[in-house]
Amino acid sequence: xxxxxxxxxxxxxxxxxSVKIECRSLDFQATTMFWYxxxxxxxxxxxxxxxxxxxxxxxxxxxxxxxxINHASLTLSTLTVTSAHPEDSSFYICSVELPGETxxxxxxxxxxxx
Amino acid sequence: GENVEQHPSTLSVQEGDxxxxxxxxxxxxxxYFPWYKQELGKRPQLIIDIRSNVGEKxxxxxxxxxxxxxxxxxxxxxxTQPEDSAVYFCAASGGxxxxxxxxxKGTHLIIQP
Numbered sequence: 001x002x003x004x005x006x007x008x009x010x011x012x013x014x015x016x017x018s019v020k021i022e023c024r025s026l027d028f029q030a031t032t033m034f035w036y037x038x039x040x041x042x043x044x045x046x047x048x049x050x051x052x053x054x055x056x057x058x059x060x061x062x063x064x065x066x067x068x069i070n071h072a073s074l075t076l077s078t079l080t081v082t083s084a085h086p087e088d089s090s091f092y093i094c095s096v097e098l099p100g101e102t103x104x105x106x107x108x109x110x111x112x113x114x
Numbered sequence: 115g116e117n118v119e120q121h122p123s124t125l126s127v128q129e130g131d132x133x134x135x136x137x138x139x140x141x142x143x144x145x146y147f148p149w150y151k152q153e154l155g156k157r158p159q160l161i162i163d164i165r166s167n168v169g170e171k172x173x174x175x176x177x178x179x180x181x182x183x184x185x186x187x188x189x190x191x192x193x194t195q196p197e198d199s200a201v202y203f204c205a206a207s208g209g210x211x212x213x214x215x216x217x218x219k220g221t222h223l224i225i226q227p
Contacts, residue, residue: 036215043218045217046214103148107156108156
């Protein structure tokens with residue numbers, strides 16, 4: 001399978017600040033990565049599909065200007081939560097899909113906005 | 115878009131008994147159905163998956179069945195053990211290389227010793 005890392009694993013920030021989360025595919029060059037969000041005791045919800053070298057595709061209801069995605073290389077996608085508010089507090093998880101296989105998830109980033 | 119329903123939300127079984135979790139999906143174009151196990155605070159881990167050209171797949175104590183006509187698929191865990199306790203999610207996607215997963219709401223499986 002693919003080895004996926006995320007950084008940071010945990011972040012606490014003040015309301016109104018921006019937070020950047022990195023997702024790295026360590027052993028596979030991924031043209032596509034996915035970003036999910038998981039609120040406590042809830043399921044994973046797909047936020048957007050990150051495409052290397054082009055714009056991300058956002059799911060309905062996800063604000064593209066608030067959740068900025070950059071996929072500048074085949075091994076790195078970043079998600080920036082701009083002007084974060086307490087309701088953005090969540091578990092953010094990225095994934096990489098190997099062709100013909102399944103998606104492999106990163107360890108997740110727990111964001112707490114005060 | 116795709117919609118995945120999962121039942122039950124909580125399932126408590128005696129150790130050694132079997133557990134069954136069921137999911138239905140809405141998009142007939144979906145062709146890939148993975149099951150993930152998630153422990154508290156950790157990433158989802160794939161436990162088994164099935165594609166639409168197969169009706170059943172088994173891996174030791176875990177099996178998945180798929181009924182394309184009825185658009186439902188099920189996870190079966192036999193001889194349950196305490197370490198099986200976790201939240202289980204079913205998911206569906208088009209499987210076309212750039213399709214995100216649509217997840218069910220999850221089932222909290224509790225194995226009673």
